[in-house]
Amino acid sequence: MNDSKMKISMVLLCVASFNVDAALSSVDNGLGVYASGMDATWTSDANLLGTLEANAIASGDAGAGNLISAIIDASGGVIHDTPNPYDNGTYALSVSDFFTGGTFVQGRTTWWGAQAFVNYLNSIEYGNSNQWALPTSNAVADYDNGSQLGALFYDELGGTADNNIPINSLFSNQITDQYWSGTEYALNPVFAWKFNNSNGYQNVSGKDALFYVWAVRPSAVPLPSALWMFGTGILALVGLKRSVQAG
Template identity: 40%
Template sequence: MSHKTKSAALLAVGLLGANLAQASLIADGPGLVYDNVANVTWSSNGNLFGSMYATDHNLISQIIAAVPTVHDTPNGLDNAGAGNYNLSTADFNSSGTMDWWGAMAWVKYLYSTNYLGHSTWMLPTTYNQNCSGYNCTNSMLGELFYTGLGGTAGQSITTTHNSNYGLFTNIQNYVYWSGTEYTANPNGAWLFYPNGGGQFANYKFLNYYSWAVLPHQRLAIIQDRFLEPP
């Protein structure tokens, strides 16, 4: 690469970095949206499980075959000994909702199958457990709701949002699981309500939606567009 070409590429990367710092959310390849504030990459489909099941009704059996047991903090709801929960079809619903163990198994299935070329899929994290109710941005979903999508406490994200909302499809006006267990009572886990911006904990056996996320930037934004062979 010539000095002139390299300088142009570095300038382009620099400009892109400046744009990313302001963008908060940016499309990062097919099916992905990068959040440069939280440094995570979301599936652009807010009900990816429901969409996958609609095209493959064997999905649930495939998930159970790949991840038959979910390991968690020992609690009174474990059905296979302390810290172990054996999955069944009852943990999933074709509409897209599932209990917490089903949600954990589904994201493990995504990374075991290298979905969209990635093997680090996970459920969103609740960073600490000092905030419940509204205006909590101490979680990936809270940051996405309030910062990335411009949500307002007490109002549904489907009706009150900024232009970044158009980067996503199938955002559900209900409840999404966090992958973080509730420390005070491991029978439960954290969750987030996009229909009002609330963050709470509830029992793992309840059926909610799940939003898959990658804990980093895909980097193709920079690499695919600005790097060239020497």
């Protein structure tokens, strides 16, 4: 192998090493965490809805109500789903999707409320993105890594069945409780799939249950500027050497 080819190979090796080693990395000025194995970005706050609700409450008596109204309005007041005994395919959102027994439950919402929340994130382009969604499920009732939440739990974070989700410093507010997926239960769309972060188990629940929301979007992480500059510099040196030799 000549000297030029060796240098190019070194650059490619550095790039490949980065992709393998950095399974999780902070993006979007800290608002997101990129998971390379899934090629997807999660909100860095694993209970972002709860955080926004807490901030709204702290801002004044009407703060929480204003936030919920904004979330509902971002979906035009309705969520479209498969017709079921709850609705005919058009579900009318209300504050009850975020409250229970008159109590504001920070971060927990119905399946429809979870859908409304990701629509709200898209409306405000949270993290400079309008592609936020609820994670998808592979519709398997098991300790399984085939869903997006399962892949995050087992593959990206190294979780094990019957144990809490591993804590990672790139994330905040990781709740050891149940999170909604966006996937309906095909046999009976009264239900939707959920994932339990306290044990790594996936199954279904009625859409009116109150669970947490962790939004995700498809994405590719940009090559770090330092590594890009390093690679560009090496290639420039190779080109310069060739020019000198040609001269």
